[in-house]
Amino acid sequence: MCTCEAEVFRTKYKQVGVDCPDRIVSVEENLARWEKMLDGTYAEGTAVVRLKTGMQAKNPAIRDHIIMRISEAPHPRIGTKCRVWPILDFSWGIDDHLIGVTHILRGLDLQKEGEVERMIWKMMGWPDREMILYGRLNFSSEYKLSKTYQRQKIQEGEFVGWEDPRTWSMQSLAKRGIQPEALRETLLDLGLSKRGIDFDKSWVYAKNTKLIDPQSDRIFFVQNPLKMHVTGIPFDHLVAKPLINPSLPEKGTREIPVPVEGGLLEVYIAKADLPAITVGNHIRLKDLFTIEVTTMGKEIQAKFFKKELEEHDEASKIQWVKVQDNIKVKILQPDGITTTGFAEKTLATMKQGAFAQFERYGYVRIIKKQKGSIQCYFIN
Template identity: 25%
Template sequence: MKEDIQATHPHAFYTMIKEDCEHQVFHRPICTRFPPEPNGYLHIGSAYAIHMNASLAKVFDGEFHLRFDDTNPLKEDEAFVQAILQDIRWLGYDPGPHIYYGSDYAETIYEAALKLIERGAAYVCDLSAEDTAIYRGTLTESGKESPYRNRSVEENRQRFEAMRAGQYASGACVLRAKIDMASANMNMRDPILFRIIHASHYRTGDSWCIYSMYDFAHPIQDWIEGVTHSLCSIEFKDHRPLYEWVQEQLELAEPSRQREFGRLYLQDSVTSKRYLRQLVERGDVDGWDDPRLATVMGMRRRGYQASHIRQWVAEIGLIRHESVVDLHTLDHITRADLQGSTKGYMTILDPIKLIITNRDQHETEWLDIPFHTEHDVFGSRAMPFTRELFIEREDFMEVPEQGYRRLTLGGEVRLKGAYYVHCHHVVKDELTGNILELHCTYDPKTKSGSGFQGRKVKGTIHWVAASDAVPLEVRLYHSLLRSDAKFNEKEPDWSMLLNPHSLVTYKNAIAEGSLSRVESGERVQFVRHGYFIEDMKDSSSERKVYNRIVALKDSWKK
């Protein structure tokens, strides 16, 4: 296992940690962490971050911590905590026997703020949020010092204690670090450390009305837990000087080291928690677990397996900048596994009736048809061959196009595992002209497996006997976003961004009867259509719903 992980980490993080171990930089075990805020659900970028931290900790016989960054009572909830725990465990990563919470360190972080005040490195600022932004300056212009910046240590301590005591309204004032308003790094221009929020916290209730900012809490929490290497996504790179400043000001021994990896995006999909929430609240998708979303729960509902996702993120390796990855690589991994491990079933998405006119109405022949054409281990099942069958509507063309190899009027095909059939008549609706029935004859000499050596046919199509058909709803998924859409990050126009064909539903599909005996959670192949899994959220005893995981055709390119 270690060798496998090392092979996927031939990069700076592995080298850095290895050198730290050799030089005994830390007199404690190597420790990494994943600190999600419990205000939403994990997505594929989260899975990448978890893998990066957990696998590196494992290869160095270290610890991996899961810590909930829960210092904003307005957005966080226990339901998100439980969902995140479920996702991480489903992915196959062990958060350990102890789950950490940032809110548990509230008193320690408060004491750290008092220490900064005593050192003259923090002050209470009464500027409004709007004025604070103005005073901060721009990327090309230095900031301006707050008129409250030079309050005495005593006054700052008293005001900060009054903030904690609830003597100020929400937003009335904040505690800021005193660093450098002329810094080229905007994050170092007297950043906010604490703000006032009068709201009940899902864990601590009303014990606190001041809450630390992530940039202040982050380095303190890491140090308390013994985190040696704080691996973050790339947007925190400009925050690293502040991370180090906090640890230096607090004189923390053997301070944690922050380093950054690239942020992972999924092509033609959405990974931003804010945008995902918009899609859910607008009703554009079926909740956070919609199979079109790049959330972990959405990918699980679609039918991807945790082992496939772990392999995928491991093969991506270290990315140093923002990177867009293609879902086709995950599909390739999934398909390669499923093609040799699933049973195949006859399923008709858009049925059209086929009547065998030279067969008696009450005659039923049971055909033994293998579940897999290459693997005998799956065995076979008996399918009834009767006078009335169903085939795919697209498998018949009255006037065939060039190269069409399926059933045509006057043409002949093989029914998979059964006989040759010849279409001699078409029944149409008199008003619409739509085809209602196909009338065919079958040739008894051409039974599959009989060794028939006569004429050849160009095509083989699948079928289901009308007497054996079970109703089914089948869902096919495609990219959530249009490939040619231009994304405006400030105000995305979802009406122009969303792919109108991201979900194709066949509500009147049918399947052979043996599909009803498939165990819950079992992945199956629908002949010619791909690999599927039952949607446990929407299925009922009366009507099963199946989601397509991946199609049969592999479009992946190395």
């Protein structure tokens, strides 16, 4: 039982490796002081129980380490019933023995706690345990893993709950469509290295892609859409037949009817494709036909060039969505950015909760279907 002031103990005894006066107090006096800790004679911070780990230990952090202290703050479950509480590493040492733990996996930052546990086991004559330490898995500020911050955003109504992708919680990963196997395989690949690792979400995304790709039908999607007018089309009606899933050609194709009125077709294309579009060059509207760009501007003008796609055709391929027949899409990303655009109408036939791959954008999950619009979460 030590009644030294904390700062005095640290500077006068602990740092220089000198025994404090209370170290030689008799057993009877120790027991009397223990009763005073329990009955309230000693106030919080005026007395502690120390383990005689040795004041000459090489690591100053474990010299006569505190194992019990007074706390008068109410406990969330038992209130003020108890006022003397064990320090974490002391309770670990007792619990790990009593419940029969054989292997302890613990962060490298808790190495000191492991040393204290081993001292307790040795003093009590208990068997040692296998203790495996691993380095920190570091997350950048991108992930915002603060529960306080996330709870505040939920209470303020900015986040829709713990399933909101911006929380990066386990609930949000599941809601987005990140498979448990992807997380498990990623962590197994990382192993238990003692070297700190900076986490990269691409590791999980790569694993997840392999798992969800077979069930993710392809969908045309244009982000930040621009209107394009195509004239001179020598057909009254066309049907685009893109593959449902190029990775599984046996699933066949989906059909996108394309009515043509007076040789004219209006489509949306993605703003991101503008660098590939210049007057006079040929562009392939994917799985439909090739056009020749005639005018650049707020709305792009083009004319029909050919329907057939030759084996060595070098025309750039771009996504497109019909102006008169599409569905509005909003995609919430983990960084909080909401992507908007138009998708082909096929998306409206898919069930809520289904996965899809928006070609040249990424994998998404349908979260909410409304009349004329669909809300998705970005997966990877």
